[in-house]
Amino acid sequence: MRNFPKLATFLLIAWAMPGLASADEASAGGENHAKAILVTGASTGIGRNITETLAAKGYFVYAGARKEKDLAELNAIENVQAVRLDVTVQEEIDAAVETVRKGGRGLYGLVNNAGVAIVGSLIEVEEDELDFQLDVNVFGPYRVTKAFAPLIMESKGRITTIGSISGILSGPLFGPYSMSKHAIEAYTDSLAREMADFDVQVSVIEPGNYKSDIFKSLRRRMERNGQSIDDSLFAEQIKRMLEAPVDRAQHKEPDEVSAAVMDALFADDPKHRYMVVPNEFEAQITITQIMREMVQLNEGQPYTYDREALIAIMDGVLAELDE
Numbered sequence: 001m002r003n004f005p006k007l008a009t010f011l012l013i014a015w016a017m018p019g020l021a022s023a024d025e026a027s028a029g030g031e032n033h034a035k036a037i038l039v040t041g042a043s044t045g046i047g048r049n050i051t052e053t054l055a056a057k058g059y060f061v062y063a064g065a066r067k068e069k070d071l072a073e074l075n076a077i078e079n080v081q082a083v084r085l086d087v088t089v090q091e092e093i094d095a096a097v098e099t100v101r102k103g104g105r106g107l108y109g110l111v112n113n114a115g116v117a118i119v120g121s122l123i124e125v126e127e128d129e130l131d132f133q134l135d136v137n138v139f140g141p142y143r144v145t146k147a148f149a150p151l152i153m154e155s156k157g158r159i160t161t162i163g164s165i166s167g168i169l170s171g172p173l174f175g176p177y178s179m180s181k182h183a184i185e186a187y188t189d190s191l192a193r194e195m196a197d198f199d200v201q202v203s204v205i206e207p208g209n210y211k212s213d214i215f216k217s218l219r220r221r222m223e224r225n226g227q228s229i230d231d232s233l234f235a236e237q238i239k240r241m242l243e244a245p246v247d248r249a250q251h252k253e254p255d256e257v258s259a260a261v262m263d264a265l266f267a268d269d270p271k272h273r274y275m276v277v278p279n280e281f282e283a284q285i286t287i288t289q290i291m292r293e294m295v296q297l298n299e300g301q302p303y304t305y306d307r308e309a310l311i312a313i314m315d316g317v318l319a320e321l322d323e
């Protein structure tokens with residue numbers, strides 16, 4: 001497992017991402033060809049892109065979805081078997097495990113992708129809204145991974161979770177979403193260490209902004225719940241956020257995210273973290289934030305390191321990559 005990318009690699013990740021697919025292509029023709037992968041939230045956006053990418057390369061995909069229309073659409077794709085799977089419903093998760101067991105292919109990979117976003121300030125958000133956010137984005141991967149872990153361990157396979165650069169960044173009015181993605185950082189770090197004893201490799205993918213339906217479903221949910229922002233102290237800011245095109249058409253297709261997932265699933269030496277961003281700006285603010293936190297942690301405490309000592313620590317961390 002490559003723990004931490006070299007600094008130069010940090011900055012080149014987005015550029016290099018299409019190249020990662022070749023690591024997969026090298027292995028797709030061999031025994032990996034028939035490996036079965038479960039993708040949650042496969043109906044739209046990133047999950048749909050991952051599903052289509054895997055299926056096109058000949059892998060067998062159990063594609064999790066919730067609506068009849070989506071299940072039918074996914075079933076029509078070659079190498080895909082749609083599975084009814086709401087990550088907040090334990091009975092559906094248990095039934096999905098049963099389906100996969102009966103399928104007789106085992107399960108090599110799990111891609112925890114299903115996710116939602118809500119907007120709102122932390123001093124105003126209702127507890128049930130926060131609960132909804134964490135239930136899908138945090139408890140979802142926890143429940144699904146726990147249920148499928150025995151199958152993945154049997155095949156010494158891979159677990160990949162779609163986090164976000166919001167697992168590092170915490171913007172105003174996206175607090176609940178950032179909280180959920182920060183939790184995924186801790187979740188995947190601990191899980192990786194626990195699963196290493198069973199030869200299961202765990203990665204987290206941290207996309208920047210890509211095209212998907214995440215805003216569409218956010219607005220749909222607000223309408224359905226009759227949620228008004230007029231009384232919010234932040235009404236103007238939230239309105240501006242919601243004015244962005246509902247299909248996120250201004251963003252790129254998430255092909256680079258799928259390429260990173262392919263690497264996490266099939267490379268001989270997958271990375272633990274894959275930051276995948278569509279432009280240099282998103283890479284820069286994310287890496288800067290990590291460094292800012294390091295500086296804040298280090299500042300004004302009895303064991304503060306000076307600049308040279310910090311650089312020596314950084315050199316040590318970079319050296320871990322070669323071990």
Ligand SMILES: NC(=O)c1ccc[n+]([C@@H]2O[C@H](COP(=O)([O-])OP(=O)(O)OC[C@H]3O[C@@H](n4cnc5c(N)ncnc54)[C@H](OP(=O)(O)O)[C@@H]3O)[C@@H](O)[C@H]2O)c1
Binds near residue numbers: 211214
């Ligand atoms: N797009 C980005 O720029 C971006 C950036 C960073 C991270 N991400 C992450 O990428 C993942 C996919 O999001 P996306 O952007 O592709 O959004 P999306 O197009 O809205 O897709 C979200 C998927 O999750 C599913 N889902 C929602 N609630 C679910 C539940 N309770 N159980 C099972 N499935 C559920 C949706 O199914 P339904 O159609 O049934 O609602 C849909 O398939 C999320 O974890 C998100 O946080 C996205």
